[in-house]
Amino acid sequence: MTHHWTRRQALQSALGGAAALAAGPLWAAGSTLNILCHRVHQTSLTTGPAGDLTAPWRNSANAECVWTSFDTNPLQDRLFREASLEKTDFGVGFVVNSRATPAAASLLAPLDAFQAKAPIEDFADIAPGLVSAMRFGGKLAAVPFRHATQALFYNEALLEERGIKAPPTSLEELVDQAKQLSFRSAAGTPVVGMVLASDLAVFPVTFARAFGGDFIGADLALLPDPDAMEKALTTLQDMFKAGALPRSYATTTNDDQVTWLQQGRAAFSVLPFARHTQLNRANQSKYPGRIKAIEFPQSQALKGKSSMASVTEFWAMGIPANAQDKELAWSFIRAMSTKANTVGAARNGNGPVRVSTYNDATFAKDQPFAAIEAKALANARVPLPAFPEAARAQTVFLEEVQLTVIGQKTPKAAVAAIAERVKPLLKA
Structure with a gap:
């Protein structure tokens, strides 16, 4: 049996005088595993074509699951507040990579001792970039569960209209095609080559990685290759000047990217692979079935020398250090991380963190880009490691990127400013 507490129910219970809720859910620990999660985590493990994946574990462990769900920020706040108490009744908490600071x-x-005693099946199959982001001081803090990795989406129909027979295989070819695809389509729609949101670091980081660089490396190295970042900003500025990015770039949002692709107002964009279904939905898109995805291409100079480190965001399962039954919690994490349950959760709508899942016929048959996503996931990394001043660092970074793209600053000056302004934040 499973129970689910929504945020509203939790608040109503608190207002009704359930003092025990301050320390944990209504149900006591013991044969009960209390789980702090986002609703998508519970749904992907309990509801969908693959059914309730927790049932076999609940039967074998003689335990029940009590799910308490919140939206992302309230969830993280509650998790770390609970983990700061003398003890908590929560056994498992889901943590998002951007909040996983030391x-x-x-x-x-x-979790290393648990892994040594009762290891997760084929742990090496879980994407290494996700696992490494959950290691602190060499110790594993959480097990990846759900990811969203970025892809380059393109409108096949618009490419064909301009005589382009295949999507780009290099960054330089992408830029060239984006310029060709800034035109008025046969349907009379003004088309821009590429649409990107200006308020997300994902996009300039993706371009920097295409040149072999980064904003902040996994070891907190700021601008590990300044020349690569300068090339990335030069490329984005050139695309804007050529009209291959929207004139409204400075106010373009993530939702605009989806809408513009669906309406045929943009030929390219960068979005998670999981957006494929939405982009091609017949009742929303003017080009159902024609919007496809590839791995974001590297610069021609790097082809064959290195792999593209696609940008990914992800959730992981952790155990509060003050949890009362860590063995039960690990048993759950271990069971939900098997190959079979990873496939099952994927069929229920989860973003599978195992590379092998994309080869499973029961999942891949409904995923036209499974092989492409598997390749991207294998080398994917978070946009930047979590650290206390990460949000401010991203804000500074985006300010400099925006000024550069619209031509108010040179790429070289912007890179120098990023280095100067972000360095103190890394030390804070």
Whole structure:
């Protein structure tokens, strides 16, 4: 049996005088595993074509699951507040990579001893870039569960209209095609080559990685290759000047990217692979079935020398260090991380963190870009590691990128400013 507490129910219970809720859910620990999650985590493990994946574990462990769900930020706040108490009744908490700072990780139980005693099946199959982002001081703090990795989406019909027979195989070819695809289509629609949101670091980081660079490396190295970042900003500025990015770039949002692709107002964009279904939905898109995805291409100079480190965001399962039954919690994490349950959760709508899942016929048959996504996932990394001043660092970074793209600053000056302004934030 499973139970689910929504945020409203939790608040109503608190207002009704359930003092026990301050320390944990209504149900006591013991044969109960209390789980702090986002609703998508519960749904992907309990509802959908693959059914309730927790049932076999609940039967074998003689335990029940109590799910308490919140939206992302309230969930993280509640998790770390609970983990800061003397003890908590929550056994498992889902943590998002952007909040997994060393300080936050110190509130979670190191999992290496559990992994050594009762290992997760084929742990090496879980994408290494996700696992490494959950290691602090060499210790594993959480097990990846759900990811969203970025792809380059393109409108096949618009490419064909301009006589382009295949999507780009290099960054340079992408830029060239984006310029060709800034035109008025046969349907009379003004088309821009590429649409990108200006308020997300994902996009300039993606371009920097295409040149072999980065904003902040996994080891907190700021601008590990300044020349690569300068090339990335030069490329984006050139695309804007050529009309291959929207004139409204400075105010373009993530939702605009989806809408513009669906309406045929843009030929290219960068979005998670999971957006494929939405982009091609017949009741929303003017080009159902014609919007396709590839891995974001590297610069021609790097082809064959290195792999593209696609940008990914992800959730992981951790155990609060003050949890009362860590063995039960690990048993759950271990069971939900098997190959079979990863496939099942994927069929229920989860973004599978195992590379092998994309080769499973029961999942891949409904995923036209499974092989492409698997390749991207294998080398994917988070946009930047979590650290206390990460949000401010991203804001500074985006300010400099926006000024550069619209031509108010040179790429070289912007890179120098990023280095100068972000460096103190890394030390804070």
